[in-house]
Amino acid sequence: MKIPRLTDTTLRDGDHAVSHSYTPEMVRTIVQNLDEAGVPVIEVSHGSGLNGSTIQQGFSKHSEFDLIKVAVETAKQAKIASLFVPGIGTSNELRQAAELGISILRIAVHCTEADVTEQYFRLAKELGLEAVGFLMMSHTQPANVLVEQAKLMESYGADCVYVVDSAGALVQSGVRERVSALKEALSIEVGFHAHNNLGLAIGNTITALEAGADQIDGTLRGLGAGAGNAPTEVLVAVLNKMNLDTGINLSILMDVAEEVVAPLMQTPIVIDRDNLSSGYAGVYNSFLLHVRHAAEKFGVKASEIMEELGKRKAVAGQEDWILDVAVELAKKKVLKV
Ligand SMILES: C[C@H](O)CC(=O)C(=O)O
Numbered sequence: 001m002k003i004p005r006l007t008d009t010t011l012r013d014g015d016h017a018v019s020h021s022y023t024p025e026m027v028r029t030i031v032q033n034l035d036e037a038g039v040p041v042i043e044v045s046h047g048s049g050l051n052g053s054t055i056q057q058g059f060s061k062h063s064e065f066d067l068i069k070v071a072v073e074t075a076k077q078a079k080i081a082s083l084f085v086p087g088i089g090t091s092n093e094l095r096q097a098a099e100l101g102i103s104i105l106r107i108a109v110h111c112t113e114a115d116v117t118e119q120y121f122r123l124a125k126e127l128g129l130e131a132v133g134f135l136m137m138s139h140t141q142p143a144n145v146l147v148e149q150a151k152l153m154e155s156y157g158a159d160c161v162y163v164v165d166s167a168g169a170l171v172q173s174g175v176r177e178r179v180s181a182l183k184e185a186l187s188i189e190v191g192f193h194a195h196n197n198l199g200l201a202i203g204n205t206i207t208a209l210e211a212g213a214d215q216i217d218g219t220l221r222g223l224g225a226g227a228g229n230a231p232t233e234v235l236v237a238v239l240n241k242m243n244l245d246t247g248i249n250l251s252i253l254m255d256v257a258e259e260v261v262a263p264l265m266q267t268p269i270v271i272d273r274d275n276l277s278s279g280y281a282g283v284y285n286s287f288l289l290h291v292r293h294a295a296e297k298f299g300v301k302a303s304e305i306m307e308e309l310g311k312r313k314a315v316a317g318q319e320d321w322i323l324d325v326a327v328e329l330a331k332k333k334v335l336k337v
């Protein structure tokens with residue numbers, strides 16, 4: 001098993017969990033520590049990618065471009081990455097992030113929609129960026145479909161394609177099937193991005209490595225959308241135990257997770273009923289806070305909304321379905337009385 005390249009996405013996936021409230025000071029401190037610890041890639045942008053600060057995705061407290069600028073200025077060895085979701089971001093924001101000095105663009109789409117990414121891979125390469133493809137909600141499609149989509153991204157210039165378990169719905173056999181299929185079919189690198197809804201983020205990430213993954217993701221203290229991600233500090237500890245020395249300083253990671261990131265948590269990152277029902281139903285983790293707000297507003301259970309969204313196979317961008325489902329459940333509740 002090869003030593004993977006680790007991307008810490010506390011300042012991007014974690015942005016969902018802190019309701020997009022990161023400040024320049026928080027970014028500086030977290031980047032300083034991750035950089036000093038030797039983490040090679042740090043992802044910074046709105047949780048839903050560049051230009052995500054909208055009513056649908058959630059408004060940011062501070063301009064993500066100010067945060068990216070701070071991150072680039074602060075990092076000494078780490079490369080700064082940003083996420084980009086076609087339809088949320090446009091080529092303007094892509095260019096702006098490149099001008100600010102990001103090195104890597106991670107282009108994320110629902111795992112059947114790779115064909116909309118071509119122009120952005122081409123532009124990213126034209127701008128001299130490393131370009132990584134993110135196949136979101138990868139649990140919804142079998143390995144052969146993901147291979148087709150990943151090959152499209154490879155043909156557009158992707159340097160790596162990730163299997164992304166956006167709902168935290170995959171078990172280890174599902175991870176192994178998908179990652180090994182991409183490894184066999186592609187001549188570029190393969191990555192894996194976990195969420196912890198079934199308590200498998202670390203296990204699934206190790207399974208992805210055993211299946212040949214070259215790149216993996218983590219967040220400090222697991223701070224990410226919904227049930228959160230594989231905790232970066234725990235990943236490094238496990239890799240050390242497996243004699244896979246990433247060269248990353250575990251003590252610095254544990255300190256920054258404990259003393260800087262944990263105090264930022266608005267709610268604990270736990271596998272509670274909402275997060276388990278979300279992963280079990282296969283619902284996108286970044287829906288959680290929107291679902292909780294709707295559940296409270298209409299007096300229904302978040303887990304019931306999650307179950308129905310799973311049945312309807314809601315994907316990123318369909319956050320408006322959350323209100324529809326909450327209203328329907330509330331009406332049914334009234335009629336039952
Ligand atoms: C835009 C999403 O939050 C990307 C991601 O982290 C996931 O799908 O998981």
Ligand SMILES: [Mn+2]
Pocket residue numbers: 013166193194195224225
């Ligand atoms: Mn995620």
